[in-house]
Amino acid sequence: MKWLDFETIPKVILEREPDYPPWAVSLTNTLVNRTGSWRIFRPKYFDKTPPCNDACPAHEKIQGYMELVKQKKFLEGYELIIEDNPFPSITGRVCFHPCEASCNRGEYDESLGIHNVERFLGDYGLKRAKAKKSAAHISKQIAIIGSGPAGLTCAYYLAKSGYKVIVYEHFSLPGGMLRVGIPAYRLPKDILNKEIRKLEVLGVKFKTNFTLGKDIFLDDLKQTNDAVFIATGAHKSRNLGVPEEKTRGVYSGLEFLAQINSGKRPRIGKEILVIGGGNTAVDAARSALRLGILPKILYRRTRHEMPAVAEEVQEAENEGIPIHFLVAPVKVIKSKGRITRLECQKMKLGKPDESGRRRPVPIKGSNFRIKCDSVICAIGEQIDLSVLTDDIATTGWSISADDWGRTNLPNIFAGGDCVTGPKMVVDAIAAGKRTALAIDSYFTSREIKEEPNPEITLFSNLNIGYFELAQKVTMPGLNVKERKRNFREVHLGYNELMVYKEADRCFSCGVCNKCDNCFVFCPDLAVMKSDDKYDFDYDYCKGCGVCAYECPRNAISMEEEEAR
Amino acid sequence: MKFEIPQKEYMYPGHVACPGCGGAYSMRMALKALGERTIIVIPACCWSIIDGPFPLHACKPPVFHTAFETAAIAASGIKAGLDIQGKTDITVMSWAGDGGTLDIGIQALSGAAERNDDFIYVCYDNEAYMNTGIQRSSATPWGAWTTTTPAETPKSEPKKNITEIMIAHRIPYAATTTLAYPDDMIRKFKKAKSIKGTKFIHIFAPCPTGWKMAPDLMVKICRLAVDSNVFPLYECEYGIHYTINHIPKKPIPVEEYLKPQGRFSHLTKAMIEHIQKSVNFEWELLKQRAGVS
Ligand SMILES: Cc1cc2nc3c(=O)[nH]c(=O)nc-3n(C[C@H](O)[C@H](O)[C@H](O)COP(=O)(O)OP(=O)(O)OC[C@H]3O[C@@H](n4cnc5c(N)ncnc54)[C@H](O)[C@@H]3O)c2cc1C
Numbered sequence: 001m002k003w004l005d006f007e008t009i010p011k012v013i014l015e016r017e018p019d020y021p022p023w024a025v026s027l028t029n030t031l032v033n034r035t036g037s038w039r040i041f042r043p044k045y046f047d048k049t050p051p052c053n054d055a056c057p058a059h060e061k062i063q064g065y066m067e068l069v070k071q072k073k074f075l076e077g078y079e080l081i082i083e084d085n086p087f088p089s090i091t092g093r094v095c096f097h098p099c100e101a102s103c104n105r106g107e108y109d110e111s112l113g114i115h116n117v118e119r120f121l122g123d124y125g126l127k128r129a130k131a132k133k134s135a136a137h138i139s140k141q142i143a144i145i146g147s148g149p150a151g152l153t154c155a156y157y158l159a160k161s162g163y164k165v166i167v168y169e170h171f172s173l174p175g176g177m178l179r180v181g182i183p184a185y186r187l188p189k190d191i192l193n194k195e196i197r198k199l200e201v202l203g204v205k206f207k208t209n210f211t212l213g214k215d216i217f218l219d220d221l222k223q224t225n226d227a228v229f230i231a232t233g234a235h236k237s238r239n240l241g242v243p244e245e246k247t248r249g250v251y252s253g254l255e256f257l258a259q260i261n262s263g264k265r266p267r268i269g270k271e272i273l274v275i276g277g278g279n280t281a282v283d284a285a286r287s288a289l290r291l292g293i294l295p296k297i298l299y300r301r302t303r304h305e306m307p308a309v310a311e312e313v314q315e316a317e318n319e320g321i322p323i324h325f326l327v328a329p330v331k332v333i334k335s336k337g338r339i340t341r342l343e344c345q346k347m348k349l350g351k352p353d354e355s356g357r358r359r360p361v362p363i364k365g366s367n368f369r370i371k372c373d374s375v376i377c378a379i380g381e382q383i384d385l386s387v388l389t390d391d392i393a394t395t396g397w398s399i400s401a402d403d404w405g406r407t408n409l410p411n412i413f414a415g416g417d418c419v420t421g422p423k424m425v426v427d428a429i430a431a432g433k434r435t436a437l438a439i440d441s442y443f444t445s446r447e448i449k450e451e452p453n454p455e456i457t458l459f460s461n462l463n464i465g466y467f468e469l470a471q472k473v474t475m476p477g478l479n480v481k482e483r484k485r486n487f488r489e490v491h492l493g494y495n496e497l498m499v500y501k502e503a504d505r506c507f508s509c510g511v512c513n514k515c516d517n518c519f520v521f522c523p524d525l526a527v528m529k530s531d532d533k534y535d536f537d538y539d540y541c542k543g544c545g546v547c548a549y550e551c552p553r554n555a556i557s558m559e560e561e562e563a564r
Numbered sequence: 565m566k567f568e569i570p571q572k573e574y575m576y577p578g579h580v581a582c583p584g585c586g587g588a589y590s591m592r593m594a595l596k597a598l599g600e601r602t603i604i605v606i607p608a609c610c611w612s613i614i615d616g617p618f619p620l621h622a623c624k625p626p627v628f629h630t631a632f633e634t635a636a637i638a639a640s641g642i643k644a645g646l647d648i649q650g651k652t653d654i655t656v657m658s659w660a661g662d663g664g665t666l667d668i669g670i671q672a673l674s675g676a677a678e679r680n681d682d683f684i685y686v687c688y689d690n691e692a693y694m695n696t697g698i699q700r701s702s703a704t705p706w707g708a709w710t711t712t713t714p715a716e717t718p719k720s721e722p723k724k725n726i727t728e729i730m731i732a733h734r735i736p737y738a739a740t741t742t743l744a745y746p747d748d749m750i751r752k753f754k755k756a757k758s759i760k761g762t763k764f765i766h767i768f769a770p771c772p773t774g775w776k777m778a779p780d781l782m783v784k785i786c787r788l789a790v791d792s793n794v795f796p797l798y799e800c801e802y803g804i805h806y807t808i809n810h811i812p813k814k815p816i817p818v819e820e821y822l823k824p825q826g827r828f829s830h831l832t833k834a835m836i837e838h839i840q841k842s843v844n845f846e847w848e849l850l851k852q853r854a855g856v857s
């Protein structure tokens with residue numbers, strides 16, 4: 001066995017003590033480790049479209065103005081709306097708000113009161129926003145026929161872009177159905193007047209009491225203007241189509257409303273039947289009630305198929321107006337030249353028709369008579385095509401135009417109810433806005449901006465853990481008693497506190513609102529935060545996806561890394 | 565809702581935790597609360613790797629790497645050394661895994677707590693020995709898969725309740741917290757820092773790798789753990805005063821918490837029911853202790 005001889009081991013002689021500590025110390029940081037190379041998926045900030053913006057025919061940036069309201073920036077909110085809809089005080093009152101039906105909050109507790117917020121911002125803007133002055137600097141003149149929401153909207157955006165605009169209107173005041181159709185208890189005339197006043201300040205000229213086909217003609221307008229926009233709506237009341245309907249005591253719903261809306265008190269009976277299920281029928285009935293008469297509504301389908309704005313139907317019932325469903329008139333019974341009874345028939349629902357609603361089918365032998373002294377007929381409106389020239393293509397019942405209001409003639413555009421048949425105010429506004437873009441593009445060859453990003457954030461894309469239940473702020477209004485015998489506005493609008501509280505319920509679906517979650521939850525310190533935005537530090541991001549998952553609103557997407 | 569957390573970072577990116585590591589995230593939050601004047605003591609565990617290989621180092625405050633069983637005693641020693649030097653403004657924090665706390669380190673920890681040494685002891689609990697390849701620890705829950713408790717014979721012992729063990733030491737502060745509640749976590753670390761004596765913080769810190777779970781669920785799984793009462797958030801002062809910090813309005817079934825995790829995928833309906841029962845039982849017990857009905 002060999003023993004180690006310590007003496008022979010050479011000694012290491014140190015000149016000085018080592019200056020390293022007696023154990024290993026790391027003196028540099030991990031920044032040299034570019035852990036981004038581990039990544040398989042890459043997060044990206046990518047805003048999607050909220051369902052409300054998508055559902056709004058005018059594509060209002062709803063989520064955008066809710067965020068502004070949350071910051072109490074009401075004027076900025078107003079300015080953001082009028083980029084897409086110049087009349088928020090109008091739509092905030094009468095729109096059927098498809099935005100609310102698509103609101104993701106609806107699947108959680110209750111959809112946001114979007115139109116209530118819109119109305120607040122509209123009224124706020126009417127009071128506080130600085131009016132945009134005339135800016136006509138383009139030597140092109142556009143004639144618009146019809147001053148309903150389609151015509152007004154198109155006029156607004158064209159005038160704002162600097163075009164000269166003249167609006168021709170058959171009635172003595174502009175507004176279309178907003179003035180002659182929708183009653184004051186839903187849309188006060190002074191609100192309408194103020195909205196229209198915005199256009200006058202912008203330099204839009206109104207020529208009222210001018211009827212196309214009577215005082216002015218399309219051929220002349222084509223000569224004297226660079227483009228023409230036809231927005232004449234649908235103003236011909238459809239006839240009942242039953243025997244003896246031309247009897248004294250049978251009125252047209254539109255005419256009845258037009259009289260009331262011009263401040264007259266039409267002479268009408270005491271036992272009134274209103275026929276129809278659309279806005280005209282419901283408004284006629286509720287107007288009659290305000291004259292002190294309790295009418296009955298007869299509708300040939302069921303509540304589900306009623307084309308009227310659902311809330312207004314509900315209000316009519318709240319006010320005590322009975323609605324008889326699945327009943328259709330078949331004959332007017334008269335005595336001494338005046339209606340005394342309406343013969344009706346019971347219906348049942350059959351297969352869906354071309355509108356997708358189930359068709360009413362008469363039940364044989366179910367006829368019965370209802371005592372009455374007047375009938376208000378409100379079964380729909382039609383388009384008057386007789387004022388057009390022959391060279392404009394039609395479908396036979398409406399003007400043919402594409403989504404951008406372009407007809408078969410290059411400088412003639414058309415939009416609103418006269419193209420689509422009776423629809424809603426916001427549809428007409430959307431048509432007016434799109435046509436303004438198309439007219440501008442016609443002169444400048446500028447490309448028309450496309451619609452919002454098609455990727456829509458649905459309820460299932462949200463991280464719902466971050467939201468708390470919150471009740472919708474109720475809209476203050478008149479109770480049923482207070483509505484009797486007057487045309488005062490029924491809904492009174494939110495105040496600042498209410499609008500703030502309601503907007504605060506908005507999920508901001510699909511759009512980053514700087515909630516910080518991505519920054520907070522990143523385990524790899526790879527989210528760089530600056531005052532106005534976040535950025536990913538791809539040098540270090542490992543692609544775990546926590547940021548995308550914890551984003552409450554689906555504003556981060558994960559994409560597969562490309563192999564290199 | 566916006567989480568109000570300190571903006572300054574006391575950690576560098578480039579650390580080598582797996583994607584979606586709950587432990588890495590927890591350290592980031594802890595240091596945000598404690599700040600620069602901190603010394604961290606790390607025994608053998610994932611975090612001894614995460615901090616970076618020599619000569620790299622991810623935490624801005626110094627880290628003292630120590631042996632597996634010595635997290636608490638090393639901290640006691642460092643604190644004593646600082647005291648002798650008159651450096652009283654430095655927080656000493658032990659940062660150990662569940663293995664290093666509930667198993668091998670419990671003796672040193674119990675000793676330090678008995679002496680009420682002035683430091684914060686953190687157990688980031690990923691419910692197994694992750695660093696060495698997912699072996700079961702006494703923090704592994706009943707029924708879970710690990711490499712040493714395969715799906716055919718999953719773990720048959722319930723999870724050891726370390727927080728109650730520490731509370732029984734009557735230390736001035738013991739708390740549970742988890743990732744989905746960053747404000748809760750920050751608040752508890754700040755509170756721990758302000759108290760003299762032994763403070764114990766138990767962090768439920770998911771390990772996507774060891775739990776066979778998608779890494780993007782790192783935070784979500786914590787939310788589910790709390791909302792199902794699998795891991796209640798509470799704190800206790802001096803071993804007596806309990807406060808439950810989050811009482812789910814309507815607890816979700818434990819199944820929702822178990823489902824996204826591959827380590828529970830073998831569970832039968834009866835086993836899930838058993839887990840639900842024991843979770844309910846523990847929750848009632850905790851409520852009794854906290855005097856909540
Ligand atoms: C009673 C009633 C209530 C309604 N309630 C609602 C509601 O609550 N919410 C909702 O969204 N929608 C409602 N609507 C529907 C909505 O009013 C219309 O869809 C919308 O007004 C259509 O806009 P427009 O611009 O296309 O046409 P209109 O508003 O009809 O405007 C057309 C204009 O053109 C003028 N005009 C027509 N022919 C000529 C001519 N030959 N020469 C010159 N001018 C002409 C008309 O006088 C009119 O002013 C309601 C409709 C009615 C009738």
Ligand SMILES: Cc1ncc(C[n+]2csc(CCOP(=O)(O)OP(=O)(O)O)c2C)c(N)n1
Binds near residue numbers: 632664
């Ligand atoms: C005395 C001793 N025994 C075993 C080991 C090997 N070892 C290193 S880390 C580790 C597991 C640590 O598990 P845990 O504390 O839960 O931390 P995790 O890795 O899960 O974060 C083991 C067993 C060791 N380093 N020292």
Ligand SMILES: [Mg+2]
Binds near residue numbers: 662688689693694
């Ligand atoms: Mg562990």
